[in-house]
Amino acid sequence: MSTQHIATAAFVKVSIGSPSGNRVAQLIQRGGVIPGGVDEQQLERLVDRGLIEAVAVEDADETEEQEDLDEGVYKGVSVKDLKADLAKRNEGREGDAVITPVEPGNRPQIVAALLADDAE
Incomplete structure (x- = not known):
């Protein structure tokens, strides 16, 4: 703030x-x-x-993404477990089917990528 x-x-x-x-x-x-x-x-x-x-x-860069993203089932899941789930889902996928977060080390982007995959 x-x-x-x-x-x-x-x-x-x-x-x-x-x-x-x-x-x-x-x-x-x-x-x-x-x-x-x-x-x-x-x-x-x-x-x-x-x-x-x-x-x-409040600083805009700290709150915009966090407020806009409803983590749903991923709320409270550690980043390590999110990355493991991402790697497991990407096994056997090729090309455009591979889930790639915009910023791979950033929790909100990982969750957003997993939620988008869930929606498909």
Whole structure:
């Protein structure tokens, strides 16, 4: 999980860039995400004044595949056992009939490949 800041005021002006170098001002409307590059001290001042708020956000790459995939009968099965089941199913298969996960070492892809094979 990571933290983002969201504008709660109608408009919030933030300065992006190094405090000792060139800075660029940007206006953010209510509900808009405060962009990266804003100084931590500025963020703290804006939070204290009630102009923005910090919100916890789940990282997309961690949750997208895990939430979308219902593991069904494979829930709780170890990766080692999943790979063994995959190898057993591939015995005697050739060409396009061989089950090949998109990422062979990644559990969600292995489960997805086995579920697709079950559906056939």
